[in-house]
Amino acid sequence: MVDGSVGTDMTLEKMGVSAKSAAKVLRKMSTAAKNGALIKMAEALEAEQDFILQENMKDLMHSREAEYPEAMVERLTLNQARIEGMASGLRQIAGLPDPTAVSKGQWVNADGLRITRRSVPLGVIGIIYESRPNVTVDATALCLKAGNSVILRGGKEAINSNRALVQVLKAGLDGSDIPADSIQLITDPSRELAAKFMKFNDGLDCLIPRGGGSLIQTVLDNATVPVIETGTGNCHLYVHEEADLEMAKSILVNGKTQRPSVCNALETLLIDESIAHTALPVLSEALAEKGVLIHGDAAVCAIVKDAVPATNADYSQEYLASEIAVKVVADYEAAVAHIEQYSSGHSDAIVTTSYTHAEAFLDDIDSAAVYVNASTRFTDGEMFGFGGEIGISTQKLHARGPMGLEALTSYKYVVEGSGQIKA
Structure with missing residues (x-):
């Protein structure tokens, strides 16, 4: 049984030293050892469901007392299915190829040197995130499989859940070759420590924020540690005049x-x-049946009686709730222009039967994931076959889109010779 008590927290500096030491062990760890540890962690999650749910309930009770938004409470909530999903994710990651056991190419140069580009772990990865306890498990699993140690800093609203999950994951490492110090959790929720974490260059090799726009922007503005940006999701669906309306309704809902x-x-x-006068009544009714509030422009409000007038800010909004911004556009070019102006570069989709417009959309929209006739809900590491994700990157350097195992590695050049010296 996992001990639910809480000991004295390590200082950030000590966490960094411990994580660096663990990373040195991890980068030489065999694939079999890492996979075995992941399986044991999955078994520990299943065995300790009652303890995890008990600790999660403390967070849920506090969140309701504090009157947190319902969307936050939903993200915070754990149940048996979600814990089983976490365990399943661990097993899936264990079954994936090891990204550090890969040669990225080998050649012999004019001087007879054999040069190999070899994948290597990043080292110590910091994850700073908000109310999703599943990130604790997903991030840990991906980091360990890619040979990295991890320092986690979740939001105060999930502190009991995160502490319980880390205790269980560490218990799962007992008897494995993976050092327990490979997983560190910051339990001090203060902004001062968060700011220090963002500048912890001595302890972190990179920092990955996961959360809302405010958190991500705070990290980008303040971090001195290299940051992999996971962006907000202002995702668009464009229903083209040649769309299959039933398909559009299904994808929208x-x-x-x-x-x-x-x-x-x-x-x-x-x-x-x-097609607005034909399509909007059908689409808006489908949304209304699901309790979705529509923020519409003048054209939308003239057709949909329950719509509320939209402001420009509504078209930049990541609602994360049962609300949506709706706009009638003149044509394809106007739709593309709107997406270029307001999209966060996460995921955008078109519904159309026109091959010409479908192909043009794929070229014109420069988001991390661009869809034709499919839901943006597929932008996910597991859905893409990565076995999980550390986040969805909306930047273009190093990694973009769902970040799986390969995104948590870098590479080095291994050069082998027979006594060559440069002339």
Whole structure:
């Protein structure tokens, strides 16, 4: 049984030293040893469900007392299915190829030197995130499989859940070759320590923020540690005049309502003017049945009686709730221009039967994931076959889109000779 008590926290400096030491062991760890540890961690999660749910309930009770938004409470909530999903994710990651056992190419140069580009772990990865306890498990699993140690700093609203999950994961490492110090959790929720964490160059090799726009921007503005940006999800669905309306309705409802609180949920609907009077009643009724509030422009409000007038800010909004911004656009070019102006570069989709416009959309929209006739809810590491993700990167350097195991590695050049010296 996992001990639910809490000891004295390590200082950030000591965490860094311990994580660096663990990273040196991890980078030479065999694939079999890492996979075995992941399986044991999955078994520990399943065995300790009651303890985890008990600690999660403390966070849920506090969140309701504090009157946190319902979307935050939903993200914070754990249940048996979600814990089983975490355990399944650990097993899936264990079954994936080891990204550090890869040669990225080998050649012999004019001097007879054999040069190999070899994948290597990043080292110590810091994760700073908000109310999703599943990030604790997903991030840890991906970091360990890629040979990295991890220092986690979750939000204060999930402190009991995160502490319980880390205790269980560490218990799962007992008897494995993976050092327990490979997983560190910051339990001090203060802004002062968070600021220090963002500048912890001596202890971190990179920092990955996961959360809302405010958190991400704070990290970008203040961090001196190299940051991999995971962006907000102002995701668009554009219903082209040649769309299959039933398909558009299905994709819209799925993208907006299946789980509104996640970053790949739809936040804006664009619809061609030529079909607005036919399509909007059908689409708006489908949204209304799911309790979605529509923020619409003048054209939308003239057709949809329950719509509320939209402001420009509404088209930049990541609602993460049962709300959506809707706009009638003149044509394809106007839709593309709107997406270019307001999209966060996460995921954007078109519904159309026109091959020409579908292909043009794929070229014109420069987001991390661009869809034709499919829901943006598929922008996910597991859905892409990566077995999980550390986040969705909306930047273009190092990694973009769902960040799986390979995104948590770098490379080095291994040069082998027979006594060569440079002339």
